[in-house]
Amino acid sequence: MANDHDDAKDWVDVRRWRKAERERLIVARLEVPADARTAMSQRIAKGLDAVIGEIAGRMVSLYWPFRGEPDLRPWMASINARGGRTALPIVIEKGQPLIFRAYKAGDRLEKGIWNIPIPAEGDPVLPHIVISPIVGIDPANYRLGYGGGFFDRTLAAMPLKPLVIGVGYELQRIATIYPQPHDIPMDRVVTET
Secondary structure, three states: OHHHHHHHHHHHHHHHHHHHHHHHHHHHHHOOOHHHHHHHHHHHHHHHHHHHOOOOOOEEEOOOOOOOOOOOHHHHHHHHHOOOEEEEEEOOOOOOOOEEEEOOOOOOEEEOHHHOEEEOOOOEOOOOEEEEEOOEEOOOOOEEOOOOOHHHHHHHHOOOOOEEEEEOOHHHEOOOOOOOOOOOOOOEEEOOO
């Protein structure tokens, strides 16, 4: 039984560390000037094209940028222009997997959790590729996110595993996130370099 107690104590310590690290990394990301983040986002988009290759006929889930995350909305428009389709993730309920709804520029949006825009209507879709913003990333491609567990819960629940690509800036690389059994690593990571 002591082992269960040690595991619980370790998880409390990891959660405390992750919270502090998350705050530090978000501040560092927000300190990057907006024009520099724009240029970095453009380089990330080029890196995504190199990793993904032909996009026609494929569904790509992206995200609406929040708190200094790479802004890939221009790249999203280019996916649709090249015959691909795009979607955005939606929080339905705390503690539950996300769903994805198709979205392209011009579709009606409404405010979701944290006032992040989400598609206002449409049936859930299953993306072939999931692009996920990172708060931090370690050498084993484990992602430090915002702490809600939505991303890992969603990947674990998907009937077919998509290609999962974490995107962020080089300044978000860290030695470890102290991965736990519920953490799911990214297949690939793309930064501005």
